[in-house]
Amino acid sequence: MTRRERLRARRLPSTPVTVRTDFGEAADAAFAGVGAAEQKVFEARAAGVPVAAAQAELDKARAGLEAFVEVLQVHPIPPREYDDLLTKHPPTAEQQKQGQIWNLATFGPALLAACVDRGTDDQLSEAEWVEDIDAGVYAPGELTRLLQTCIDVNDRAPDVQVGKG
Template sequence: MTARKPAPPADAVAADAHWASKLAKLRARTRPTVTLTICDDDDLKRAAATARFLEQQAKDTAETNPDDKAAQAAATAAAERLAAAQADLDEAAVQLRFQALPRNEFRELLAAHPPTEEQAGKGYDYNPDTMAPILIAAASLDPLTEEDAAAFLAEWSQAEGDALVSAALRVQQADRMDLGKD
């Protein structure tokens, strides 16, 4: 037996003629995603940051002097240098992508990894030691396994491991809504 989709209340449709369109958009939403970019080449990161700064300066100068052909040319050249520096950085970097789990899956994961007594005393709602590699693998849009995640967490520095866990956890808490006033 196929479940019927109930029709929206007639008064709601009358109050908002575009309800069907809104509902379609709500049903078509995708879960939030975040990207963690990893690059070990500090020179490339500095070059891209410098190019970004110089491009913004040149752009600002060009905007305040629209008739200055030299300023316009400098802005164009700075944009090209930024594009090249960013391309070099992108080539050297590794990007890991994470997507929020469906709400019930995330809650089940939290429940499956209760905090130790010590962790609960520190305010933890879950055991990060046991949950982190599983969450990282489950949230990853790349073929990242629990074993890979556990190895990275064991081998990388504390800060880098924390950034990996944070990316997988942060996307679970991503909020793309705005509660406005009428």
């Protein structure tokens, strides 16, 4: 198989975004358990001792969260599709004055529809995203995290690092 064939055959990975669905006492306890287990892993690493036992406890605590969260998968989209979305959702004159490069009110739901749970039965349409956003299904911070993840997985900017030279 040639390099081109290998590259064309690969599938870019999705990025998970976890959204809490339960805010009851049991969920609070489960999240607190994860926090405590993370602290134990941190302390073990800081002390220079083996972390296997602490990591196993953390893994078990994280597994206990499954009943209290949904994990949305954010998938990259083809570059032309991303560019088309940008073109279809230009900023208003006022947004452009503020330096924005798209109209967030329309680009956000369109990007979420294109990227979140792409190709699955759980993929929502743009209209469904608008409906859920307007209904307050997601907290502002959750929407920001989802949108930023969609932007990040589609970022094609070069990673330029300047040395101290």
